[in-house]
Amino acid sequence: MALVKRTHDDNLPSEQQAGTPKTLEELQQQLQGSHPLERRQAAQDIVDHEGATALLLAQLERETSAVVRQVILTSLTRIGDRDAVFGLAECLRSEDARLRNDAIEAMKEMPDQMAEIVEELLADDDPDVRIFTVNILESLRHPHVEQWLIDVLDHDDHLNVVCTALDLMGEVGTEAAIPALQRVGSRYEDEAYVQFAADMALKRIQSSAE
Amino acid sequence: MSKLISDQEFATFREFFYRKTGIKFEDTKRYFVDKRLLERVRETGNDTFREYFTTLRFQASGEELQHLTNLLTVNETYFMREDYQFDCLVKSILPEICKTHDRSKPIRIWCIPSSSGEEPYSIAMWLLERWPGINQWDVELIASDIDTGILNTARQGLYSERSIRLIPPSWKTRYFSRVGLQYQLCDDLRSAVEFTHVNLSNVADVRRYRPIDVIFCRNLLIYFDDVSRKAAAEAMFDVMAPGAFICLGHSESMGRISPLFKVRKFPGAIVYQKPLEES
Structure with missing residues (x-):
């Protein structure tokens, strides 16, 4: 027994597979295969095909393996087109908390694409979707994050959405947010938590400005 | 121009x-x-x-x-760099792998990036010198890099004094001979490592190496952005055998890259493991 060189014959099947790119139809079939490894590989290989986004989103909804779901989300992030980000946004309406959380994490990785639909999501009829969107803003590396939060403080009429935005404003807000924080205090003067969170945010911003 | x-x-x-x-x-x-x-x-x-x-x-x-x-691409490295992980390899990782590994098959260790060979050759020496199991098991050492030039340098096995400064003197005597101002690694060790060209962003490239039992992927993913880093981690996950381990550089954390792996805290190092069964 010792250090030995790899026996290439062991790997022939996978080397052959690697050399023959599959068609979109083949990958679509493989994406619904019975073995997670098969589905993971299809989710990776499909990235360069036109029409991949819709197939990945469809599989994401029915996928039972957490590992395969991660790979699908990475592929959607890599594709990063408008359909991918819209499809992920739809997942925010899902009853499946894991799917929602996975979609939120993936959307955080797509700041430019997210920027195109943030306003639309923040105007959604469903307050939960608006709260999840604020959750995405938490880690979205985009220069407009503060302005989007200011808009929520000024215009959203759902207390929970406003409170979520207030919590985040306490972390990311700058002097530009001070007027909006004062206004939201007036808008919800009977809500103790809003008063508390707005005061906290204002104190933090003012102390870091000094 | x-x-x-x-x-x-x-x-x-x-x-x-x-x-x-x-x-x-x-x-x-x-x-x-x-x-x-x-x-x-x-x-x-x-x-x-x-x-x-x-x-x-x-x-x-x-x-x-x-x-x-x-x-x-950057190729600065040296022998025995972050060697606490090699110690962990022989004291904790390999003994655990040996408990479930098919004895008729070799244990496969993959270093990516290979750079100029210091890491895979260090592992080879560590296995021969510090792991009694080498008498009972076959081990394949594969080292890959995206840089074809550096692979040739690695195969030559010629190193500067600075590069080998942390190697114990008795190992130096055993495995190197002096050639002018440089040190030539012996043929036995050079032939023990297979050097191959791999682009970690190309999943087809990576798949050829399945199944891997231990991956050393140190100080490479820091050059990738978040999405590529995650995709690379998933590509490696795919080629790892169930229960296989991955060692990252000391400043890197798989927890910030991908949730697919389990954290394993061994006495000598924190490494990451592919679960034995997929959820």
Whole structure:
């Protein structure tokens, strides 16, 4: 027994597979295969095909393996087109908390694409979707994050959405947010938590400005 | 020849190179990248960056892209670097793998990037010197890199005094001979490691290595952006045998890259493991 060189014959099947790119139809079939490894590989290989986004989103909804779901989300992030980000946004309406959380994490990785639909999501009829969107803003590396939060403080009429935005404003807000924080205090003067969170945010911003 | 690369050209190149290799250059690397790009513009006989970039994008052989990749990757390393992980390998990781591994099959260890060979050769020495199991098990050591030039350097096994300074003196005597100002690694060790060309951003490239029992992927993913890093981790996950381990550099954490792996805290090091069963 010792250090030995790899026996290439062991790997022939996978080397052959690697050399023959599959068609979109083949990958679509493989994406619904019975073995997670098969589905993971299809989710990776499909990235360069036109029409991949819709197939990945469809599989994401029915996928039972957490590992395969991660790979699908990475592929959607890599594709990063408008359909991918819209499809992920739809997942925010899902009853499946894991799917929602996975979609939120993936959307955080797509700041430019997210920027195109943030306003639309923040105007959604469903307050939960608006709260999840604020959750995405938490880690979205985009220069407009503060302005989007200011808009929520000024215009959203759902207390929970406003409170979520207030919590985040306490972390990311700058002097530009001070007027909006004062206004939201007036808008919800009977809500103790809003008063508390707005005061906290204002104190933090003012102390870091000094 | 235009001596400048415009901001727009740099941005276009950066995106292209990222798509091909997963490596993203921040603005702070602009000088480093521009210098090498202009060198290649000149040496390939092009007048402008634009002309050169056309060659780079559409050349069927991909030869120029490889040449440029070799220039733009960093290969600074030395023997026994972060050797607490090698200690963990022989004291904790391999003993655990041996409990369930099919004895008729070799244990496969993969180093990516291989750089100029210091890491895989260090592992080879560590196994021979510090792991009694080497008498009962076959071990395959594969080392891969995106830089074809550095692979040739690794195969030659010729090192400077600085590169081998942390090797114990008795190992130095056993495995090296002095050639002028340099040190030549012995043929037995050189032939024990298989060096191969791999682009971690190309999943088809990576799949050829399944099944891997231990991966050393240290200080490579720091050059990738978040999405490529996650995709690379998933590509490695795919080639790992159930229960296989991955060792990252001391400043890297898999927890910040992908949730697929389990954290394993061994006495000597924190490493990451592919679960024995997929959820």
